[in-house]
Amino acid sequence: MARVLLIIAIVMLTVYCVVEVAQARGYKVRLMPRWLWAFAVVCLPVLGPVAWLTLGRPIKSNPSIDRGPRAPDDDEDFLRGLR
Structure with missing residues (x-):
């Protein structure tokens, strides 16, 4: 039973990593x-x-680094200018 669980864990880890590799941006992979x-x-x-x-x-x-608003509706100054 322990062998079966170990094999299942290895297969699940491999599948997780394959999906993560496929979704990673090529220029950010190290x-x-x-x-x-x-x-x-x-x-x-x-x-x-x-x-x-x-x-x-x-x-x-x-x-945690604040890079400013990401969209116009996140910017309070922009929203004040609409009125």
């Missing part, structure tokens, strides 16, 4: 091209996904 990461994740059952999660994932930007 160390290797995206296609090579996909190949590594699929061909190296445990090592590939772990390497992707630790070394290849794009670094998320810091959302």
Whole structure:
């Protein structure tokens, strides 16, 4: 039973990482091209996904940095000018 759960966990991790590699922007992926990461994740059952999660994932930007309004309806000055 433990072997079955281990195999299911490895398959789920691999599927998760394949989907994440497919959705990642090619120019933000680190160390290797995206296609090579996909190949590594699929061909190296445990090592590939772990390497992707630790070394290849794009670094998320810091959302706490205020970059100003993203849309016109988020800008209070713009909304005041509409009246």
